[in-house]
Amino acid sequence: MKELVIGFLIALFVSSYMNSNAPAPFQNGWNFGAANLGLPDPINDVNAGTFQGEVLDSHTPVLAEFYTQSDPHSTAMKPALSQLATESQGFVRIVRIDADANAALTQRYDIKSYPSFVLFKEGKAVNGTSGEMEKKDLENWVKKELDIPTNQ
Numbered sequence: 001m002k003e004l005v006i007g008f009l010i011a012l013f014v015s016s017y018m019n020s021n022a023p024a025p026f027q028n029g030w031n032f033g034a035a036n037l038g039l040p041d042p043i044n045d046v047n048a049g050t051f052q053g054e055v056l057d058s059h060t061p062v063l064a065e066f067y068t069q070s071d072p073h074s075t076a077m078k079p080a081l082s083q084l085a086t087e088s089q090g091f092v093r094i095v096r097i098d099a100d101a102n103a104a105l106t107q108r109y110d111i112k113s114y115p116s117f118v119l120f121k122e123g124k125a126v127n128g129t130s131g132e133m134e135k136k137d138l139e140n141w142v143k144k145e146l147d148i149p150t151n152q
Contacts, residue, residue, distance in 0.1 A: 042085035
């Protein structure tokens, strides 16, 4: 009987998890990068409904990547962004915004090409850049904008 109850509770948990907005394991929401540890992705996906709380109300500076799923340069940036998010030591949070699904945000920040990056500090857009780049170059740009010394 104990196994039946445990099985029911597990099924209930999985069912409620699958019906939530949480990413399913082994899909886009989980990072299986170089370390292949299966840890949750350190980058949050943000949309128009969560933008205020995740970006504008953040006490930590936020680097927002505007991307499209069909753009190969946006796809190529994902590992570098995940690594930067993991290694950032809290000086910046990184979020991704699907430009196709969030046209109002894309228009609001005058995004014209992908990937594009907008750095937010204290609820305001400080600066932006665009194009595929190496993690080190993106990290140096962010640190320069936030007046943080770089380890070039």
